[in-house]
Amino acid sequence: MSLPAELPYRHGKPLLPSLMARLRLLNPYTLVVGSVFTLLALPLVATLFYALATRWGASLTPDGLTIKWFIELWATPRFLAAFGRSILIAVSALILSLILIVPVVFLAHTRYPRLDNLMNGLILLPFAVPPIVSSVGLLQLYAGGPLPIVGTPWILIPTYFTIVLPFMYRALANSLRALDVASLMEAAQLLGASPLKAFFLVVLPNIRIGIQIAVFLAFSFLAGEFVFANMLVGTRFETLQVYLNNIRGASGHFTSALVITLFVFTLLLTWLGNRQPATEGQPVDEADDTLSGTDLTAPIHNVTPDADSRGTR
Amino acid sequence: MLATDTSSSALAIQRDDTQREGGLLTSALRERAADQHYLKLSGLAKSFGSTRVFSEIDADIARGEFITLLGPSGCGKSTLLRAIAGLNNVDAGQIIVNGHDITHLPPQRRGIGMVFQHYALFPNMRVVDNVAFGLRMKKVQPEERERRVNEILRLVELTDHAQRFPHQLSGGQRQRVALARALVVEPQILLLDEPLSALDARIRRHLRDQIRDIQKSLGLTTLFVTHDQEEALLLSDRIFLMHQGRILQQGNAEALYTRPVDATAAGFMGHYNLIGRELAQPLLGYLSDGPRVALRPEALYLQPDSSLYGLQDSQVNFPTQALPSNSGPACPGVIRRHQLLGNIVRYEVDCQGLRLNIDVLNRSSRQLLPTHLRVQVYADLDEVQALADIPAASPTAKQAS
Amino acid sequence: MMPPRLKRWITSPVMWLLPFAIIFGAFQIAPLVWVMISAFKTPDGWGLAHFHEIATSAFFRQAIGRSLEISFMSSVLGLAIAAVTCHSMHRCGPRLTRAMIAFTNMTSNFAGVPLAFAFIILMGANGMLTLMLERIGIIDDFNLYSRTGLIVIYTWFQIPLGILLLYPAFGTLQSEWREAASLLGAGRVAYWKHIGLPVLWPSLAGTLTVLFANAMGAYATVYALVNTSYNLMTIRIANLVSGDLFLQPELASALALVLVVILVIVTLIQQWLMRRSYHVTSR
Ligand SMILES: Nc1ncnc2c1ncn2[C@@H]1O[C@H](COP(=O)(O)OP(=O)(O)OP(=O)(O)O)[C@@H](O)[C@H]1O
Ligand SMILES: [Mg+2]
Numbered sequence: 001m002s003l004p005a006e007l008p009y010r011h012g013k014p015l016l017p018s019l020m021a022r023l024r025l026l027n028p029y030t031l032v033v034g035s036v037f038t039l040l041a042l043p044l045v046a047t048l049f050y051a052l053a054t055r056w057g058a059s060l061t062p063d064g065l066t067i068k069w070f071i072e073l074w075a076t077p078r079f080l081a082a083f084g085r086s087i088l089i090a091v092s093a094l095i096l097s098l099i100l101i102v103p104v105v106f107l108a109h110t111r112y113p114r115l116d117n118l119m120n121g122l123i124l125l126p127f128a129v130p131p132i133v134s135s136v137g138l139l140q141l142y143a144g145g146p147l148p149i150v151g152t153p154w155i156l157i158p159t160y161f162t163i164v165l166p167f168m169y170r171a172l173a174n175s176l177r178a179l180d181v182a183s184l185m186e187a188a189q190l191l192g193a194s195p196l197k198a199f200f201l202v203v204l205p206n207i208r209i210g211i212q213i214a215v216f217l218a219f220s221f222l223a224g225e226f227v228f229a230n231m232l233v234g235t236r237f238e239t240l241q242v243y244l245n246n247i248r249g250a251s252g253h254f255t256s257a258l259v260i261t262l263f264v265f266t267l268l269l270t271w272l273g274n275r276q277p278a279t280e281g282q283p284v285d286e287a288d289d290t291l292s293g294t295d296l297t298a299p300i301h302n303v304t305p306d307a308d309s310r311g312t313r
Numbered sequence: 314m315l316a317t318d319t320s321s322s323a324l325a326i327q328r329d330d331t332q333r334e335g336g337l338l339t340s341a342l343r344e345r346a347a348d349q350h351y352l353k354l355s356g357l358a359k360s361f362g363s364t365r366v367f368s369e370i371d372a373d374i375a376r377g378e379f380i381t382l383l384g385p386s387g388c389g390k391s392t393l394l395r396a397i398a399g400l401n402n403v404d405a406g407q408i409i410v411n412g413h414d415i416t417h418l419p420p421q422r423r424g425i426g427m428v429f430q431h432y433a434l435f436p437n438m439r440v441v442d443n444v445a446f447g448l449r450m451k452k453v454q455p456e457e458r459e460r461r462v463n464e465i466l467r468l469v470e471l472t473d474h475a476q477r478f479p480h481q482l483s484g485g486q487r488q489r490v491a492l493a494r495a496l497v498v499e500p501q502i503l504l505l506d507e508p509l510s511a512l513d514a515r516i517r518r519h520l521r522d523q524i525r526d527i528q529k530s531l532g533l534t535t536l537f538v539t540h541d542q543e544e545a546l547l548l549s550d551r552i553f554l555m556h557q558g559r560i561l562q563q564g565n566a567e568a569l570y571t572r573p574v575d576a577t578a579a580g581f582m583g584h585y586n587l588i589g590r591e592l593a594q595p596l597l598g599y600l601s602d603g604p605r606v607a608l609r610p611e612a613l614y615l616q617p618d619s620s621l622y623g624l625q626d627s628q629v630n631f632p633t634q635a636l637p638s639n640s641g642p643a644c645p646g647v648i649r650r651h652q653l654l655g656n657i658v659r660y661e662v663d664c665q666g667l668r669l670n671i672d673v674l675n676r677s678s679r680q681l682l683p684t685h686l687r688v689q690v691y692a693d694l695d696e697v698q699a700l701a702d703i704p705a706a707s708p709t710a711k712q713a714s
Numbered sequence: 715m716m717p718p719r720l721k722r723w724i725t726s727p728v729m730w731l732l733p734f735a736i737i738f739g740a741f742q743i744a745p746l747v748w749v750m751i752s753a754f755k756t757p758d759g760w761g762l763a764h765f766h767e768i769a770t771s772a773f774f775r776q777a778i779g780r781s782l783e784i785s786f787m788s789s790v791l792g793l794a795i796a797a798v799t800c801h802s803m804h805r806c807g808p809r810l811t812r813a814m815i816a817f818t819n820m821t822s823n824f825a826g827v828p829l830a831f832a833f834i835i836l837m838g839a840n841g842m843l844t845l846m847l848e849r850i851g852i853i854d855d856f857n858l859y860s861r862t863g864l865i866v867i868y869t870w871f872q873i874p875l876g877i878l879l880l881y882p883a884f885g886t887l888q889s890e891w892r893e894a895a896s897l898l899g900a901g902r903v904a905y906w907k908h909i910g911l912p913v914l915w916p917s918l919a920g921t922l923t924v925l926f927a928n929a930m931g932a933y934a935t936v937y938a939l940v941n942t943s944y945n946l947m948t949i950r951i952a953n954l955v956s957g958d959l960f961l962q963p964e965l966a967s968a969l970a971l972v973l974v975v976i977l978v979i980v981t982l983i984q985q986w987l988m989r990r991s992y993h994v995t996s997r
Contacts, residue, residue: 029802033810036799040821040873043832046842050835100737103730111727125742128977130931132948133970137745139955140752140963162742226826226934231956245827245938256835259828266823274819400893420896427897433890437912446908447898498898 044263051256069257079258082243089153089229089239090222093160094215097168100161102211105172106199109181116173123166131163131227138232153237159228164218171217175210179203216273220266350409351376351534352397352502357406359389359396366392367558370406374551377532379525381545384555385581390538393555394504397536398427410501426500430507432491434479440466440490441475447498465497468527485516492524496531503528505537509544521548542582546570554578571609575700579607584659585698586610586669595644595665596692605700610659610672612696614640618687636691643689648682664690749974753967764968774950774969780861781947782976785929787865792872793922797914799877800884815881818874825871826934833858833867833939859940867935872925879924883917916988923984927977947973 054064073079108115138159142150149155181203188198226241233239235246244258350373358368367389374380382390395401397408399420408416415423434443441462448458466472469489479487488508495503505524509517525548528535539545545552546566554562554569562574573579576587585607588596593606614636646664658681660671669690682688756763768774803811836843837858847853857863887910895905911918933948942949942957947969954966 027806029805030807030810032798032802033806033814036795036873037810037814037817040817040870042843043829043836043870044821044824046836047832049842096737100734104734107727107730115731122738125746128927128981129742129746130927130933130948130973130977132931132933132951133749133974134742134745136951136955136963136966136970137748138741141745141748158737158741161737165738165742220823224823224826224828226938230934230937231952234956241827241934244831248831248938252835255831259831262828263824267820270820270823395893398893398897400896420893421899421901423897425897427894429890429894431890433888433894435891435895435909435913437909437915446895446900450899450904494894494898 047256047259047263050253051260053253055253069251069253070261072254073257073261078238079240079243082238082240085153085237086223086240089156089160089237090219092153093157093164093222094218096157097161097164097218098211098215101165101168101172105169105176106181106203109173109176110185119169119173123169126163126166132231134159134162135228135231138228150232151234151236153233155232156228156237159232160222160225163225163228164221167221168214168218171210171214172207175207176203179206213273216269220269220273223262223266223269348376349373351378351411353407353409354397355407355409357393357396357408358404359392359401360404365558367555368405370560372553372560372563374534374536376534379528379535379537379548379550381549381552382536382538382555383540383542383545383552383581384561386540388555389558390555391506394427394506394536394538397502398425398504399423400427424501425504426495426498426502427504428488428491428495428506428508430510432479432487434487434490434494436479438478439475440471440477440479440482443479443490444493444497447494451498461497465493468496469493469523484512485520488512488520489523492527496527496533499531501534503533503535505535507538507540510540524548554581556581572698573607573700576605576607579698579700584610584670586613587700589667592644592665592667596641596690597694597697598642607698607700608692608696609698610670611657612693613669613671614691614693615660615662615671615673615682616643616689616691617682618645618689637693637695639694641692641694643691646688646690648684648686648688650684651681662688662690749967749970751967752964753971755964755967764965765972767965768968768972773945777945777947777950777969778972778976780945781930781973784861784864784868784946785926788868788872788929789922789925791865791869792876792925793880793918795869795873796876796880796921797884797918799873800880803877803881804884804887814877818877822871822874822878825932827938829867829871830935830938833870837863837866859944864936864939864944867939868929868932871932871935872929875928876921876925879921880917883914883921887913919984919987923980926980930973930977 051069052065052067054066054068104115104119108119138155139150142148142155184202184206185195185198188202189195193201224241225239226245229239229242230245234242238246240262244255244262247255247258352372352374354370354372354374357370359366360368370393372380382393384390392401396403399415399418403416406416407414410423435446438446444465445458445462448461453461462475463472466475469492471486471489471493474482474486479490482490488511492508508524509520512520521544524537527533537548546569549566551563551565552569553560556577562569562578564572569578569582573582573585579585579587586609588606588608593599597606616636644664646662646669648660649663649668650661652659652661653675654672656675657672658675660673660682662669662671671690753764754760754762768778799814803814833841835841837856838844839858841858844853844856844858847856858867891909891913892905895909900908931948933952936944936946937949937952942953951966951969951973954962954969
């Protein structure tokens with residue numbers, strides 16, 4: 001009767017483990033979460049099965065299991081080339097992003113605090129403007145004129161910089177704020193380091209983990225990007241997503257193997273990004289109202305004890 | 314100020330009704346008997362998984378009584394309160410209010426009001442709406458609702474803040490809103506779970522008195538949970554001393570304070586000194602018949618042994634206490650520490666290897682006794698309290714008075 | 715050695731902001747501005763001809779209508795499912811909750827083309843689920859490439875995003891509010907009506923807006939699924955600038971501007987509604 005009030009107390013030590021486990025399964029809340037979990041997993045599981053099936057006609061079960069589709073995939077030069085291109089583009093875009101964003105985020109947290117407010121507004125743009133809208137403008141602006149880069153990878157790199165900007169900036173800003181970078185810089189400069197030196201010797205090593213996480217998450221995000229790649233470049237520089245779209249005529253098992261490979265790749269990157277102990281269990285708790293669900297939060301880490309001494313070198 | 318015009322509560326009306334209808338002496342007597350056993354807890358027990366929170370809780374509470382549940386952290390006070398409110402179920406036992414078994418009623422239908430430690434005000438509602446919520450749920454007419462809300466807000470002195478949101482109020486104000494919200498529906502029983510613990514000392518004192526006044530004027534049967542001994546002693550008609558899920562002792566303040574049933578009760582109330590066999594002979598002059606006796610700190614007396622140190626009375630004005638008529642032998646000791654507790658000073662004295670707490674009135678004309686000073690300790694033998702030789706978690710609760 | 719003036723100029727901090735400003739301006743702001751301007755460019759000067767065309771063409775009106783319909787349906791459904799899930803996540807074991815968070819983190823990145831393929835395998839004409847449900851007799855003809863099919867697949871990618879955005883908000887609901895309400899006579903329904911939903915309302919409205927914008931701008935999934943055969947705004951826009959037939963970039967800009975304006979209006983409505991509700995932030 002007073003059941004609802006009991007619910008927060010579910011984590012007590014079970015008296016009879018098996019009985020408790022059974023009761024837990026029956027609990028409507030577990031049921032809901034379990035069903036949604038299943039619902040979300042269903043397309044992935046189906047694809048995985050399909051990728052592992054020898055043949056799957058109009059029956060409910062596959063005829064046999066095999067990994068030949070994966071072997072075939074990994075022996076396809078076009079796939080490997082597309083994979084290579086995707087990685088190349090993503091890495092270039094990330095390097096460019098770091099070069100462009102790090103100074104801005106750093107100055108916004110040391111010299112120009114008002115810049116941070118401006119940036120927090122600016123980084124909403126890539127979220128608010130759908131890629132398809134941007135690509136209309138990009139296609140016209142860079143098809144000819146002084147910078148005819150449509151159809152080449154060169155247009156993707158700066159465009160990708162704009163779409164990873166929001167979470168790169170957020171992640172870096174969070175690390176810097178956690179570091180209290182302004183006083184750290186002051187301390188380093190009092191000890192005789194030039195601003196540039198102080199930045200490279202004191203700040204950078206301390207936000208390394210923040211950068212690393214931002215980079216991995218941005219990477220996994222870019223690996224899944226299709227709209228710009230297809231609209232701006234298309235088959236002329238075929239990335240993985242575009243390749244996947246272009247082989248729609250191929251065997252379903254083969255494309256399934258590709259889908260699973262892509263998913264595992266993203267998974268790996270997400271996992272690498274979240275691996276640090278500092279981020280454990282955090283990402284979702286700080287998800288932001290205004291931004292998309294991509295993990296924009298960086299870990300909060302402490303200044304390492306020897307930070308000051310490092311600055312004196 | 315705390316208007317008695319609000320005593321037109323359901324309780325009062327109810328009482329009038331029964332008297333009019335009965336009119337006979339017997340019914341009046343029955344009525345009084347029912348009042349004596351207004352809230353009855355019998356054999357209540359509750360476990361979470363394998364951890365037993367409380368068991369064998371028996372209590373009989375009269376109508377209008379103010380009961381304090383006092384006990385150390387984790388002894389099950391909150392859980393017991395929540396069980397009475399219906400927020401937890403119980404594994405065994407019965408809760409009977411005014412002759413009706415409410416053990417299995419949902420909280421909505423128990424007619425019990427509760428004030429939570431952290432207020433639990435609804436953040437999306439203004440103070441008036443928070444207070445009016447219970448009346449709305451009862452479908453009270455808007456005019457009547459407004460009247461009662463205004464009345465209760467006046468009672469808790471919050472009329473000026475009626476249009477504020479909870480986050481715009483101070484802690485004490487929030488707590489008064491919580492109180493008003495619980496009171497406005499005129500509950501049969503009011504439960505307060507450490508309602509004052511998040512407040513600073515001054516507001517705490519003020520609100521404490523306010524709660525007591527309102528409770529008296531409305532004649533509410535009240536259970537009040539606290540950690541604070543002083544609060545319990547000041548407020549309650551009776552105190553239930555809880556320990557490890559049992560009611561160790563119940564009785565009025567005087568009984569609990571002066572006659573603890575056992576070592577645990579003595580340890581919790583009044584900072585009793587427990588005196589074992591080793592000290593009984595030197596301090597009391599006899600071997601105690603029980604294994605343990607207890608002495609309150611104010612039942613011990615100090616005399617500085619100044620001669621030993623060559624201190625002159627003219628130079629240092631130490632307190633000299635008149636010894637009680639029936640004092641024990643002088644027992645030598647050394648002062649280890651002292652604590653200033655406002656009007657009294659509590660000395661910790663090493664006496665034959667045991668620590669004793671001794672309270673002395675703090676007079677500005679006299680100096681404190683310095684640490685390491687040798688003293689003589691005397692016990693007031695009339696105050697020696699024999700304790701039951703029962704381990705801390707006694708299986709049966711004791712009635713002290 | 716550099717001349718000192720050049721050196722000072724290079725090391726001046728503003729210098730470091732310049733590359734960022736240039737690239738961001740050129741690849742984020744300029745395209746948007748270009749869209750805004752060219753939308754008003756007509757063969758004979760400036761005007762609203764493209765908007766007029768959009769407003770009068772049944773084809774474009776259908777695209778807008780369908781985009782709005784699918785986005786609205788999928789974001790409401792996604793929000794509802796996400797809300798119920800978040801509520802349950804706060805009330806089931808911590809292990810399951812953690813697994814769910816990790817999983818939604820993963821799936822929120824799994825969208826676009828791969829998702830479309832996964833759905834074809836699951837729910838296409840010969841999809842596993844389609845076959846299974848047809849055998850059981852629950853459905854007799856499910857078409858993934860239809861309105862219903864698109865709503866299903868859109869809802870699927872809205873759920874994880876909704877969960878990620880709403881989960882923290884549900885954490886702010888205190889069990890004591892519910893207990894206090896129940897002691898004051900409120901049942902489950904009254905609690906949600908008077909306390910639960912009003913407290914969550916700002917988060918729900920904000921999340922709905924984000925989901926709606928997400929669906930309105932979605933292109934990859936539906937393109938991979940139906941190519942250009944289902945009439946949606948994003949499909950039309952893309953087709954006008956990169957189709958095989960004649961291209962009409964100005965018309966594309968106008969339609970893109972309509973899309974942006976719709977998103978702006980929705981955001982403004984949400985902000986307006988929020989201002990009228992109480993603010994959790996100032997707790
Ligand atoms: N939901 C629960 N699940 C498991 N154990 C619980 C639960 N609630 C309380 N307990 C346990 O029950 C015991 C009593 O808890 P309770 O909250 O009643 O103590 P309390 O006397 O109110 O303490 P405090 O003075 O600190 O508030 C504690 O040991 C606690 O750990
Ligand atoms: Mg408690």
